Amino acid sequence: MDPEILEDWGRRLRGLLVAVGLLFAILFLRLFHLQITTAADYAKESEDNRIEHRRVKAPRGLILDRDGEVLARNRASYSISLIRSNKEDDARSVAALEEAIGEPVRYHRRNSNIRLKRDVDFETVAIVEEKLRGDGYPLHVDIEPQRDYPHGDLAAHIVGYMGELQEDEAAAARVRYQPGDYVGKTGLEKVYEDRLRGIDGVRYVETDARGRIKNERPFPDRERAPLPGHDLRLTLDLDIQRAAARAMPDSLAGSVVALDARTGAVLAMLSQPSFDPNVFVSYREQDQRRQLIQDGHRPLLNRAISGEYPPGSTLKLVAAVAALEAGITDTLSTFAACAGSLQVGDVVFRCNNRSGHGELNLLDATASSCNIYFNHLALILGMETWYEYGQRFGFGIPTGVDLDPEERAGTLPDRQYHIERDGWVTGHLMNLVIGQGYMLVTPLQVARYAAALGNGGILVTPHFYGNAPPTQKIEGVTPETWHIVKLGMHRVVYGDNGTGKRARVAGIDLAGKSGTAQKPPRLNDDAWFIAFAPFDDPEIAVAVVVEDGGGGGATAAPIAGAVIEAYLADRLRRNPEMAATNDSTLSESEL
Numbered sequence: 001m002d003p004e005i006l007e008d009w010g011r012r013l014r015g016l017l018v019a020v021g022l023l024f025a026i027l028f029l030r031l032f033h034l035q036i037t038t039a040a041d042y043a044k045e046s047e048d049n050r051i052e053h054r055r056v057k058a059p060r061g062l063i064l065d066r067d068g069e070v071l072a073r074n075r076a077s078y079s080i081s082l083i084r085s086n087k088e089d090d091a092r093s094v095a096a097l098e099e100a101i102g103e104p105v106r107y108h109r110r111n112s113n114i115r116l117k118r119d120v121d122f123e124t125v126a127i128v129e130e131k132l133r134g135d136g137y138p139l140h141v142d143i144e145p146q147r148d149y150p151h152g153d154l155a156a157h158i159v160g161y162m163g164e165l166q167e168d169e170a171a172a173a174r175v176r177y178q179p180g181d182y183v184g185k186t187g188l189e190k191v192y193e194d195r196l197r198g199i200d201g202v203r204y205v206e207t208d209a210r211g212r213i214k215n216e217r218p219f220p221d222r223e224r225a226p227l228p229g230h231d232l233r234l235t236l237d238l239d240i241q242r243a244a245a246r247a248m249p250d251s252l253a254g255s256v257v258a259l260d261a262r263t264g265a266v267l268a269m270l271s272q273p274s275f276d277p278n279v280f281v282s283y284r285e286q287d288q289r290r291q292l293i294q295d296g297h298r299p300l301l302n303r304a305i306s307g308e309y310p311p312g313s314t315l316k317l318v319a320a321v322a323a324l325e326a327g328i329t330d331t332l333s334t335f336a337a338c339a340g341s342l343q344v345g346d347v348v349f350r351c352n353n354r355s356g357h358g359e360l361n362l363l364d365a366t367a368s369s370c371n372i373y374f375n376h377l378a379l380i381l382g383m384e385t386w387y388e389y390g391q392r393f394g395f396g397i398p399t400g401v402d403l404d405p406e407e408r409a410g411t412l413p414d415r416q417y418h419i420e421r422d423g424w425v426t427g428h429l430m431n432l433v434i435g436q437g438y439m440l441v442t443p444l445q446v447a448r449y450a451a452a453l454g455n456g457g458i459l460v461t462p463h464f465y466g467n468a469p470p471t472q473k474i475e476g477v478t479p480e481t482w483h484i485v486k487l488g489m490h491r492v493v494y495g496d497n498g499t500g501k502r503a504r505v506a507g508i509d510l511a512g513k514s515g516t517a518q519k520p521p522r523l524n525d526d527a528w529f530i531a532f533a534p535f536d537d538p539e540i541a542v543a544v545v546v547e548d549g550g551g552g553g554a555t556a557a558p559i560a561g562a563v564i565e566a567y568l569a570d571r572l573r574r575n576p577e578m579a580a581t582n583d584s585t586l587s588e589s590e591l
C-alpha cells in the first residue's frame with residue numbers, strides 16, 4: 001500500500017476517534033447535567049403542574065308564568081376562589097384578600113377549589129385580578145350563574161328562593177352536590193329542584209403551582225358539556241297576581257288565592273306581607289336576611305297555605321248544602337224569625353244584625369248572613385252530619401298543592417275533638433256552622449271550597465305546574481242543591497240586603513259570600529270573601545282574607561272583584577257590549 005495513503009487513513013481515523021470521543025463527552029456531560037444538576041428542578045415542576053378538575057355549572061331552568069313572563073332567571077355573578085396549596089400559604093392568601101377588601105372571608109379547607117367570596121362587585125374583581133394575583137397569590141375569579149327574581153316580592157312565596165346547601169341536605173340528596181352549592185330552599189324552587197337544576201358538566205385545566213393556567217384544555221375528549229335544567233312554566237297569571245297585590249291594603253296582612261274552578265290550576269296566590277327573595281340568594285344582603293327572619297309580621301310565611309284562620313261566615317254554605325240534602329229546609333221555607341239573638345242552654349248567640357233580620361228563607365239568610373238562621377238549621381242538622389259535609393269539602397286535610405311540605409291541614413273539629421278539650425256542648429256546633437270555634441282553614445282550602453260551590457261539587461287539586469291532578473266529585477249532593485246554594489251566593493252580591501255588593505264588577509255576573517271572623521284576643525275581625533265567576537259556568541274561584549280587615553263585605557269583597565275583573569279583562573275589552581251589561585238581577589221566579 002502507498003505509505004502516503006496509509007498516513008491519510010491514520011489521520012482520518014484519529015480525527016474520527018476525536019470526534020466520537022467529543023460526542024461521548026458531550027452526551028456524558030448532558031446526562032450528568034440532567035441527572036445531577038437539574039433533577040431537583042424537574043421533580044418540582046412535575047409535582048406542581050397539575051390537572052384540575054373543574055365543574056361547569058348547568059344553567060338552572062327558568063320559572064315562568066302562564067304567558068312566559070319570567071319569575072326566576074340566572075344572571076352572571078363573580079366569585080373568588082382559592083387554589084389550595086398548603087395550610088400556611090392558604091392562610092396567607094385568605095389574610096391578603098381580607099386585608100385588600102376590608103371584609104372578613106369565610107374559609108374552610110375542603111375542596112381543591114374553594115370559593116372564598118361569592119357575588120362580589122367589580123371593584124373586588126379588580127383588586128383580585130390586578131393586585132393580589134399580580135403579587136402571586138393563588139386566587140382566581142370565576143363567573144358563575146346566580147339566581148335572580150325580577151319581580152321581587154310579587155310572587156315570592158310561590159317561587160321561593162335558593163340558598164346554600166346544608167350538610168344534612170347534601171347527605172339526603174340523591175345527586176351529588178358540593179359544599180357551597182345552591183339549591184331550592186322554599187316554594188317551587190325547592191319542590192321542582194330536580195327538574196330545574198340540570199346536570200353539571202366537567203372540564204380540565206392544567207395549572208402551575210400558583211394557579212396560573214398553563215393549558216386550558218389538556219383533555220378535550222374527556223370534557224362533558226353541562227345539561228341545562230328544564231324551564232317551569234306555571235299556571236300562575238302575573239296579571240291576576242298584580243291585580244290582587246294592588247287591591248290588597250298595603251298596611252294589612254292577608255292572602256288572596258285564585259283557582260281555575262274547573263281544574264284547580266292556581267292563577268294567583270298572594271301572601272302579604274311579602275319579601276324580596278333576591279335577599280336570600282345574594283351574599284351581600286346578610287343583614288336584610290336576618291331582619292326578615294326575625295320580623296314579627298312573619299313576611300316569610302306563605303299565609304295562603306300555612307296561615308290557619310277561622311273562616312267566619314264563608315263556611316255557612318257547608319251547613320246550607322247539608323241541610324238541603326237532609327231535607328231540613330228548602331229554598332223558601334223559614335225558621336223562627338231572627339230577633340238578633342238566640343239562647344241555647346245557658347249561652348246566648350248573637351246575630352250580626354243586633355236588631356234582628358226577622359223571618360228569612362235560605363237565600364235571604366245567605367245574602368244577609370244571618371247567624372240565627374244557621375243556628376236554627378244546625379240544631380236540626382246535628383254535629384255528625386255537619387262534620388261529614390265539612391270533610392266532603394276537604395276541610396281538615398291539606399289540598400295536596402305542589403308546595404308541599406309547607407301546607408297546613410287546618411282543623412275540622414268533630415265531637416271527639418271537643419270532648420278531649422273542654423267537653424261537648426251544643427254551643428260548639430252553633431259556633432262551627434258560622435265558621436268560628438275551633439274551626440281553622442287555610443285560604444287555599446277556602447278557594448277550593450269556593451270552586452266546588454261554583455262548579456257543582458267538583459273538588460279540584462290546586463297545582464302550579466303540569467297536568468291537572470285528578471278531581472274528586474262530592475258524592476250525594478243533587479244538582480238542585482248546588483243550584484240553590486249558588487243562587488243564595490248570587491244574592492249575596494246582587495240582593496238588596498246582600499253583604500257582598502262591593503264585589504260587583506261591571507259586565508260580569510258573579511256570586512260570593514262574605515265572612516267576618518272573630519279572632520280573640522285581636523281587636524279587629526278578619527275580613528273574608530269567596531267568589532266565583534262567571535255565574536253560569538264558573539271559570540275562576542277566589543278566596544280573600546284580610547287580617548284585622550274588619551267586615552268581609554267592606555274590605556275583602558272589592559279585592560275578590562278586582563281579581564275576577566283581571567281574569568276576565570281581555571274578554572271585557574274584546575266585547576264592549578258585555579262590559580256595558582247591567583248587573584244581573586236574578587229573581588226567585590227563575591228557580
Ligand SMILES: [Zn+2]
Pocket residue numbers: 338339340351352353356357358369370371372373
Ligand atoms: Zn239574623
